[in-house]
Amino acid sequence: MNGSNSEKPALFSPKFLQNPYPTYNELRGTDPIHQVRFPDGQLGWLVTRYEDAAEVLKDQRFMKDISKLYGGSMDQMSVFTQNMLFSDPPDHKRLRGLAQKAFTPKLIAGMRNHIQEIADELLDPLSDRETIHLIDEFAFPLPIIVICEILGVPAEDRDKFRVWSNSLIEGTSGEIGVSIFEHMNQFIQYLGEWFAKVREHPGDDLISQLIIAEEEGDRLTEKELYGVVSLLIIAGHETTVNLIGNTVLALLEFPEQQKLLREHPEMVPQALEESLRYNGPVEFSTSRWASENLELGGRQIRKGDLVVVSLNSANHDPAKFNDPEIFDITREKSPHLAFGMGIHFCLGAPLARLEGEIAISSLLERFPDIQLNIDKSELEWRPGMIVRGVKEIPLSIV
Numbered sequence: 130m131n132g133s134n135s136e137k138p139a140l141f142s143p144k145f146l147q148n149p150y151p152t153y154n155e156l157r158g159t160d161p162i163h164q165v166r167f168p169d170g171q172l173g174w175l176v177t178r179y180e181d182a183a184e185v186l187k188d189q190r191f192m193k194d195i196s197k198l199y200g201g202s203m204d205q206m207s208v209f210t211q212n213m214l215f216s217d218p219p220d221h222k223r224l225r226g227l228a229q230k231a232f233t234p235k236l237i238a239g240m241r242n243h244i245q246e247i248a249d250e251l252l253d254p255l256s257d258r259e260t261i262h263l264i265d266e267f268a269f270p271l272p273i274i275v276i277c278e279i280l281g282v283p284a285e286d287r288d289k290f291r292v293w294s295n296s297l298i299e300g301t302s303g304e305i306g307v308s309i310f311e312h313m314n315q316f317i318q319y320l321g322e323w324f325a326k327v328r329e330h331p332g333d334d335l336i337s338q339l340i341i342a343e344e345e346g347d348r349l350t351e352k353e354l355y356g357v358v359s360l361l362i363i364a365g366h367e368t369t370v371n372l373i374g375n376t377v378l379a380l381l382e383f384p385e386q387q388k389l390l391r392e393h394p395e396m397v398p399q400a401l402e403e404s405l406r407y408n409g410p411v412e413f414s415t416s417r418w419a420s421e422n423l424e425l426g427g428r429q430i431r432k433g434d435l436v437v438v439s440l441n442s443a444n445h446d447p448a449k450f451n452d453p454e455i456f457d458i459t460r461e462k463s464p465h466l467a468f469g470m471g472i473h474f475c476l477g478a479p480l481a482r483l484e485g486e487i488a489i490s491s492l493l494e495r496f497p498d499i500q501l502n503i504d505k506s507e508l509e510w511r512p513g514m515i516v517r518g519v520k521e522i523p524l525s526i527v
Contacts, residue, residue, distance in 0.1 A: 140175075141168050146510040149412070150454065153177055153442035162428040168514060173416075173435030174428070179450075179466070181426040182414075182443035186470040191417035191436055192217050193473070198418060198433055209297065209313070211356030214364075214415060214473065221472060227349065228357055229476055231279055231335045237479040240275070244484060247274050248491045255526070256495060260502060263522040267492070268373040269366070272484050276365030280358065281334025282323060289319065294363045299513040320355055335361070365477055371410030371518030372401070372485045377492070378508075378522065379404050381501050383456045390458060391493055400458040401485045405467035406444045407456045412517040414438040414469065440466045441517060496526040 137151045138144035145152055156163050161178040176182050185191050192198065193215050213225040251270055255261050273287040296312035324340060331337035336358060339349060349357065380387040380400075390400050419434045430436065444465045445453040468475035475481070492499070502525040509520045 140165055146512065147506070147508075149439075149441065150445055153439060153445060157442065157446060162426045167435075167437070171435055173437060174425075174430065176425070176436060176438045177442040177446075178426065179443040179446035179448060182438045182440070182466055183470055184425065185417060185436055185438050186414065186466065186473070189217065189472070190420050190423060192420045193221075193415065193417060195416075195418050198420065209356060209359050211350070211352040212360040213357070213476070214360055215356075218472070224349075224353060224357060225472075225476065227339060228335070228361060230338070232476050232480060234479050237483055240480075241483060241487070244271075244275060244487050245491070247271055248487050252491055252495050259525060259527050261524050261526055263377060263524050264370065264374055264519070265521060268370050268377075268488065268522075271373070271488055272366035272369035272481075275480070275484060276362060279335050279365070280361060281327070281332055281336045282362075286319070289315075290362055290366075294367060295511075297363060298367060298515055299511060316359065317355065320358060324354065361477075364475075365480070367516055368410050368475070368477065369481045369484045369488075371516055372404065372481055373488045374518050374522055375408045375410055376401060376404040376485065376489055377499070377524075378501075378505075378519070379407055379456045381499070382505075386456055386458050387493075391497070394490060394493065396458055397486050397490050397493075398482070399460070401482060401489065402463050402465065403456060403458050403460050404485075406450065406453075406460075406463045406465035408517065409441050409444060409465070409467035410516060410518055411467060412439070412441055413514050414440060415515070437514075438466075440469070496524075498527065500525045 137155050138148070140152060156175070156177045161176070162181060163175045163177065164172065165175050166172055176185055194217050197217060213221050213228065216224055248267075248271055251267050255266060261267070269291060270287065273290060274284050277284045277287055277290075293312045293316040296309045297316075323336070327334075327337050327340055331341060339354060339357060380390065386400070390396055414437055417436045417438075419430045419432055419436060421432050423430050425436075444450070444467065447453055449464070450460075468478040468481075502523050508522070511518055511520055
C-alpha cells in the first residue's frame with residue numbers, strides 16, 4: 130500500500146481503490162479539506178488531515194441525522210439508518226445504550242475460548258490443503274458466526290447476510306441498481322419474520338433483549354429495531370472480515386514484519402493496531418452535515434454542507450505518525466482513527482480486536498509459510514464508500 134513513489138490516481142477511480150494513499154498524500158499537502166463530488170452525486174467536503182478529522186469526529190455540530198436539518202426521512206434506505214450510527218443526541222445515547230450491553234469488554238473477553246473453537250473448526254479442514262481462499266473460508270465465516278450467535282439468528286443464514294451486506298455496503302459506490310432494492314426488501318422481510326418468531330419465543334440473545342428492552346421508559350420503535358439489528362449484523366462482521374484480510378496483506382507486503390510476528394506471537398495485538406492504522410477496514414466515515422456555519426481547517430463550511438472524513442488518510446498523516454507509509458508492528462501505541470472517535474466510536478471495537486487477534490494468531494500458527502498465489506495487482510478491491518478490503522485473497526499455505 131506504500132504510496133510514496135506512486136502516481137496519484139483520481140479520487141474514487143478504480144486505480145484509487147487499489148491504492149488511495151498517493152492521492153491522500155497530495156491532498157493533505159495541497160487541499161486537505163477538499164470539495165468533491167462523491168460517487169452518489171452529492172457535493173461535499175473530504176477531510177484528509179488527522180487534526181481536522183479528529184475535530185469533525187468529536188464535534189457534535191457535525192450532525193449524523195440530516196432530517197434534523199431539513200425534516201422528513203433521510204433517504205430511501207431510511208429503515209437501515211434508524212440506529213445509533215446515524216443519530217444524534219439524545220436518540221444516540223438511548224439507541225447505543227440498548228445495544229452496548231452485549232458488547233462490554235468483560236462479556237467480549239469471556240468469549241475468547243469459544244471464538245478460538247470456531248477458528249479452529251474453520252481451519253481444521255484447510256490444514257491438508259496447499260491453497261486456501263482466505264476470505265471465503267476463514268475471514269468471512271468467523272465473524273459472521275460470532276455475530277449470529279450474539280444476536281440469536283441461525284448461522285446457516287450467514288450466506289444470505291453476506292449477499293445483503295455486500296449489496297448495501299457496495300451500493301455506496303453510487304451504482305445503485307434494482308438488485309440493491311431487492312436485497313433490501315429481502316433483508317427486511319427476513320428480519321420481520323425472525324422478529325415475529327422471537328416475540329413468540331424470546332431467548333437470551335440480543336435480538337430478544339432489544340425486542341423486550343425498555344431503557345428509562347423508552348422502547349425501540351419498529352423502525353429503530355430494524356435499524357439497530359441490521360447495523361449490528363452488517364457492522365458486526367464487515368469490519369472484522371476486512372481487518373483480517375488487510376492484516377494478512379500487510380504481513381505479505383512486509384515479510385520482515387511477518388517474520389518478527391512469528392518469532393514474537395505475543396505482538397499480535399500490536400500488529401492489529403498497526404494494521405488498523407496502516408490500511409484500515411473502514412475507508413471513510415459515514416456522512417455528517419454541518420448544523421451551522423463554521424470554520425474547519427481554514428475552510429468556511431456552510432450550514433447543511435456534507436462532510437466526510439477519510440479515516441485512512443488521517444491515519445497516514447505524517448504530522449501525527451512517523452513514517453506512516455511503513456507497516457511497523459513495533460510502533461508505539463497508536464492513536465489511529467480506524468474505529469472513529471467521540472460518541473460514535475465503534476461499539477464493536479473490542480469484539481473486532483479479539484476476533485482479529487484470534488484469527489491472525491491461529492492462521493500464523495497453523496501455516497508457517499503463507500504466500501499470495503496471484504500478483505497483488507490482480508486483487509479486486511471492493512467498491513463503495515465505506516469499507517476497504519479485497520473480495521478474495523488466494524493463499525499458498527505450504
